[in-house]
Structures are given as C-alpha cells and as structure tokens.
Amino acid sequence: MTDLTRLSAAQLAESLSTREVSSVEVTQAHLDRIAAVDDAVHAFLHVDGDEALRTASEVDALRAAGEDLHPLAGVPIAVKDVVVTKGMPSTAGSKILEGWIPPYDATLVEKIRAARLPILGKTNMDEFAMGSSTEHSAYGNSHNPWDLTRIPGGSGGGSAAALAAFEAPLAIGTDTGGSIRQPGAVTGTVGVKPTYGGVSRYGLIAMASSLDQAGPVTRTVLDSALLHELIGGHDPRDSTSIPEPLPPVVAAARQGALGDLSGLRVGVVTQLKGEGYQSGVLARFHESLELLQRAGAEVVEVSCPHFDYALAAYYLIMPAEASSNLAKFDGMRYGLRVEPESGPVTAERVMAATRGAGFGDEVKRRIILGTYALSAGYYDAYYGSAQKVRTLIQRDFAEAFAQADVLVSPTAPTTAFKLGEKLDDPLAMYLNDVATIPANLAGVPGISVPNGLSDDGLPTGFQVLAPAKADDRLYRVGAALEAALESAWGGPLLAQAPELG
C-alpha cells in the first residue's frame, strides 16, 4: 500500500472522493507519522488526534451516505499556532498565552471546519511570529527535516517542517515579512502569501496589522491553490478584506502545469540578487529563469531602487504596530498572570510583572523599538519616514509591473543556517527576509517554489511576485516552474530529503 503521507493533498482528495481510502485512514497515517518523527522535528505545539479523527469519521460517514462534500473534505491540515482555534490552545508560541483556550474560531478556521478538513493540531512558530528560525518560540525550536541541526525557517517553521517531514499534507501559515515563503524555501516546500486582504485576518493573533497575511503551506503548487481557494475571499469581519472575488487560482495552477508561458514577461529585480546571496542560491535561480524562458516566457531586468530601504522601513512599521497590538497581553483578562514578587499588587505592577515574565527577548526588543518609533518627537522621523518609504516601494512595484507580468527573485539569500548561528545577531537574522519583505510593504502576493539544492545540499526557493489581486499569476508561473523542475529531477525535490526516524 502507498504511504498515504507521501501523497499530495490533491492526490489524497482524489483517493478520498473515489473512496479508495478513508479519511480516518489518511488522518491516522499522519497522526502515526507525527508520533514517529515529531520528537525529532518538533513541528507541533499541540496535536489533537481525537478531534481530527472525529472529523475524519464524520467525513467518511457523509461520503458513504452520498453527501456532496468539499473537494478537500477529509484531507488533514495543520494550523499555525498564531491562528485562533475554538477549544484548542492558541499560544502564538508565547508563554503569555499558555493555557488560553480561545472561545472562537478565526474565519479561515471556520472555513476549514465547514469544509471538514480534520485539524491535526497547531504548529510551532517564533513567538508572535517574530523571527526567521522558530528559535524564538517559547516552546523550543523546530528542526529542518533536511538537516535536524538546522533551522526550518521562520516564523512559520513548524508548518513548513510538518510538510517537509510528511506529518501533514496541508498547513496554514502567516506571512508578515516572509514567514510563509522563507520557511518554504529552506525546507523545500511551497508557500504562498496572498494579496493583503485576500484571506481574512479575523482570528490571526496580530503582529503587524498592515502587513500580516495568512496563506497556504503545501508541498505542491496545486495544493496551495486548492487551499488558497478554500480560505480566501471576502470577510465582513475584517475591514481590510478585499470585497472582490478571489481570482481563479486553481485553474491557473492547472493551466501553468501544462508548461506554456508564452507571452508572459518575467521581471528579474536587480536589487534582489547579488551581494549577500549564496552562490548556490543564485545558480539555482538562474537555472530556473532559463526553464521559464524555455517555457516561452520573456525575461527582463527591472529596477526597484527603493527596495534597498525596505528592511529599514519594515523594522520601524512592524515593531510600531506590534507594540500596540501586543499591549493587550497584560494578565488582566486571559493568559499568563504574574504577580510582583514583592510590594503592592496593583494592576500596573501585575501588568509589568506579567509582560516581563511572559514575553521573550525578541518580542521585548520589538515592543521597545516600536514604542520608541511612535513616541512624540520621534514619530515623524521614524514611523512617518518609514510610511513614506513604503509609498515609494509601492511605486517601484507599480513601475516594475508596467514592464513585467510577474517579478522574480531568490526567496531567501541563503539556505537553512545552523540552529543558534544567528541567535545573537538580530541584524543577520533580519537580513534573511530581505527579498520577502517588499511584498508585505506593498501588499502584493508572492509564492516560493522549491527550485533545487544549493552546493550544501540544502533546498533553495524561487520567489514569484504578482500585482495585488493577481494571485492567479503566481500559480501559473509557479506550476510551470514546478513541472519543468520535477521533470528534470524525475520527481519532487522532497524525494531527495534524508529519511527521518
């Protein structure tokens, strides 16, 4: 019998619909895999097998009764712990939310439950999604299944590692500055950051409201499209949600897989290659460009001069918003509550003690940065200037998209670094997101597709960016590249990953 955990979500959906396999079998196979390898990978913070199997058996019963089900019904999924799930812990990787059980579901979780995808559990992440390695998780880091001594990327390293370790066929991630795409790149998986407003933020524990976006984490481009279609669309509970219907992402993925990109103009961003990028990463990038050209695309070079300031602007806007978004964690209403060791127990002192004990160093660093950036007398110089840079970056994108249908770059400048390597050097850690951050600042969608192994034998990622609300272009290009690469490799990249356990 085939190893069910090796199948893509689309393949599982097909086998489920023909009743070749049951959802209970599929779900159990993944739970068994989690039990076998997650001690080593630590992708999950919480696994709820009973709940997942209950949904799975419901799906099997409904299918047996001939009910019309969602195409992904019965395909298990893992959810990043920053997304609130009713009745299931949602800590966002922080001690300050330890033990909190949300009384409501995020909109995207409601959609997942309505479509009856068994939720396997919640995946590990950097605390409040602040980091590029999961090393800032309050519950210990995750490991990269390609090399357990390396980081799986971050902040959504748990979701990406779960996919790369075949612990789940689908997962949800969130991407504020690259937290879906960079883990995808370093684990050989696919990750999509939809257009800002494309997937509801209602129920995402906010880091930076104007940048956060939830999206799919999968092993194939088509799987991402299927999941994107499920979780996307307008939500009246999120004021920043896009009212228009989602573009036809699944159709675009299927069309792209046919391999014809004629008429497509691909823009290579001058500022997102060169210095700071590993030679193996650049080599794979150029090979992928050739494949796109061979599929009929025209490759042009475009310049986005203000991208050079993107990282600086991001590290003012993101902490500013985070400093305010994280103010609510004060021990007054939910989560951790710490009383001062001595002295009077006043509300203010409880708040201070709780926040002091409950937040990790990186979170504190960003709260302090953001508080400073918003302070009277500094606002214009920091937050104000950063917003101006943001506008300039949006203009760069507009001009670039006048010359090209999609923009491309390596997703991350390097492959997975060693655990602990950059922990004491926040700037080096931040630089890992240099190629992914511009998309968040402009609200445009991006995908990372695995495009080979670098000289060190570790996966690299190819990033495609499209104009806002043109997410379908990501899937067309991503699927075409994936098809060309897999035909060259003779199978998926993850087949080359070492066996775990």
Added chain:
Amino acid sequence: MTAVSAPTTPLVDYADAVRRYDPVLGIEVHVELGTRTKMFCPAEVSFGAAPNTQTTPVSLGLPGALPVVNGKAVEYAIRIGLALNCTIAENCRFARKNYFYPDIPKNFQTSQYDEPIAFDGWLDVELDDGTVHRVEIERAHMEEDAGKNTHVGGSTGRIHGAEYSLVDYNRAGIPLVEIVTKPITGAGERAPEVARAYVQALRDIFRALDVSEARMERGNVRADVNVSLRPAPDSPLGTRTETKNVNSFRSVERSVRYEISRQAAILDAGTAVVQETRHWHEDTGITTSGRVKSDAEDYRYFPEPDLVPVAPSREWVEEIRATLPELPQERRRRLQAEWGYADAEMRDVVNAGAVELIEATVAAGASPAGARKWWMGELARRAKQDEVELAALPITPAQIAELQSLVDSGRINDKLARQVLEGVLAGEGDPLQVVAVRGLEVVSDDGALLAAIDEALAAQPDVVEKVRGGNQGPVGAIIGAVMKATRGQADAKRVRELVLERIGS
C-alpha cells in the same frame, strides 16, 4: 462612607476674582450614541445588563479579533457635526490612543486623532436672560467608550485602599462622539453660566437629533471642563486645569465658579496653577487634585491599521443634512411665534422645561395662553413643592387641555378648576370624571341661585340698603355669601347680575 477631608483651599470671592482675571474655558463633551450595537462589533448595547454579558471577542479585546466600523454611529456623528455647523471630513481615519489601563481591553482606545469626522463649527448658546454667546467648536470625533471599574473594599469606593477591583466590559466599545470647543473667551463673569448653557444646549441637540438618550445621570453625556485665568483679555492664556466628569448642568456651573475662585487665589499668592486633572465633588462643591497632566503625556497615536479610512460621500452628507430634524433653538423660535409669547415668557417656559408639555397641551386643543397659565402657574408651584420635574407630575397635557376647555365653556370656573386639578393629580381620573365624581359643576340654575340670594339678602338688610342708596361696593358681601352657600359652584358673574336685579326690583 467617610467624608474625605480635603485640605482647606484658599478661595477668592468670585465677584472679586472675575473683576481682576479673565476666565477662559475649554469644554470636552462625550456623548454615548444610542446605536443598537457597539462602535466596532455587533455586541448589543442596553443599560443595566448583567456585567460582561454584552461583549464579543472584539469588545473584550481577545487575541485575533478585529474591529468593523458601525455605519449608524458614523451617521450619528455626522448628524452631530452638521447640527454644530461643522465641516464634515471627506476622508478621515481612526487612530490608536495607546495607554495601559484595565478598563480598555486592548490597552489602546480606538479614537480619532488628526483627522476627526467633523471640525470647525459653532453653536450659539442662549443664557437664561436671553444673552447669546457663540461657542466655537474645534472638532467632533468618534471613539469607543472604556469599560467600567468597580473598586471593592476600602472606604471610599476609589481605587486607593481598595481590596480588589472588578471590570465590566459591557460599556467597552459603546460609540462615543467627543466634542471639543476652541477656547471660550469673552464670557467674563458669566463664564460658569456659559459653560452650563453650552452643555445643556448640546444635550438638547443630542435629544432632538435622536442620537442619544442623553441622560446626564446615566453618564450618557459627560463633560470635562478646562478653566484658566489670565490678567486681561489680551494676555496670553494661563495654565489650565481640567475638571473631569462633571455630571450635571448645575455641577458644570458650580465647578467652573469654584475653579475661578481657586485659581485666582493661587495667582494672587504669586504662585503657579498646576496643570492637572481635578475631580469635582458634588457633595462638598469643591474640586481636588487628580493626576498631574503634562503635555509630555505620550499616547503614541498612530493610524489604526485594522480599519480603512471613513469617506462619507457628499451625497450621503447632504442627505443627512436634508433630513436633520428641527433643532431646539429654531424650534423655540417657531413655537414662540406661533404661541405669541413675549421673550421673557418664552424664556421662563424654556427654563422650566415646559416647552414639550405646552406644545402637547396646545396640540390637544388648549389655547397657548391657557396652556402656559396651567403649566407655569399651578403646576409649576406643585412641582416645586413636590421637588419633581414638571414632566414627572401625574398629569398629562391632554388632561390639562380638557380642564381648560371645561373652563372655557363655562362648565367650571377657575376656582373649581383648581379643585378638579387636585383631583386629577390625586389620581381620581380625567377632569370630566373628577367633575362628575366630586360634583363640581357650576350651578347655572337661576332658581337654585335665587333661593340662596334671597337668603343672603334677608340676612344682610343693611347691605341691601346701601346698594339701593347707590353704593354698589358692599354687594361683594352678598355674592360671597351666595358662593359660600353654593360651595363655590355658582358662576360669580351670574350671581352678581341676579343680586343687582333682585335689589333693584
């Protein structure tokens, strides 16, 4: 509750203070909008619900929850802005005001900062004697209310000394509009009156616009009053204090008066007024120092990234303007003209809170003069005696109209009418029922009257003589006797006619 003993504050006599200093006011009024749901979520709003039952993940500030603007609240804010002659923003944003306090669930208040929905307006405020003072409006902006803290234990009900505190988030997220004046200058010694009249005028406007129940005692309308003194109207502004949550019209006036006397004493002593928040004590009539407020207090305002800008279309604004109800001042002018009251009469009616009552009484058929006579006369006395509002008396405008029509038709006279009124107020029913049950109708049967008259004439032959002699003065004695005999139910005019006829015959 033990009284808080405040240090004795030296005061300057008020008249003396305003002779030597020019007071400047700044008033911030918060009004809770009467929308069905909260500002940013669908939690229901109703007064007096059990604590923490009117909440959603949004108004509890749960992780992940997001705000959505209540369109009705925006409409109400625009109504208020238009009524205050403001410009309505074509595009405006919400902002976060960041500070830590347990009654704001997110530890920031979603408010408006540099882009209020309405700005640059004015309101003409009429004082009791008819003087009009124009108050310039700086801005009116939308925001959400905080929850309510209750401090348990300790002696004062205040946080200091309390054993623990409880928070009720039912109020958290209720839509508010905050109206901020520009510095109110030129009021001089009448500054306290202007302050009261301004807050009262706003309250009346909120009610007329139907945007709030606007009940001061429930905290629907809350005023923060800033007061500063300067040596002369052309001097720079002095240091201000802000007296918080002054919750009745009378308190607004008293607290301003108190602050003027207090600050004058400080300035007289050559010391500086401390810029601070002060608390008003209704019972003792003084303010005490609260939190020292410096301009450096930093709320780290920034545009609320969870909300998109509010951009009311010009068509919508004009539609709202076109459907604005008549405002209290215009209405008063119209009614005064319709009723033919003199300025002073109308002012008395307004000050007595009798406009609506008289309007309803006139609508029920009474003449404006008759309606005013009852409400401003007998009933006003009665209300004062019972220490209640006129509207709280157990009598309706329709009953007053009925009473007046009984007088007009001659079925009862004024004296009987007062007895009928007593009966209605005592809960004996409508005027007609009281007349019937108490048997109070005027005796118009000449036969019955003549019998009483003959009796009176027989009893007082000396009077008859005098009248016959051409002196009509003493005839009143006979009339009085007849009225007494008929228990007041006779028509005095008719009695006089009959007595004269009788004596003359």
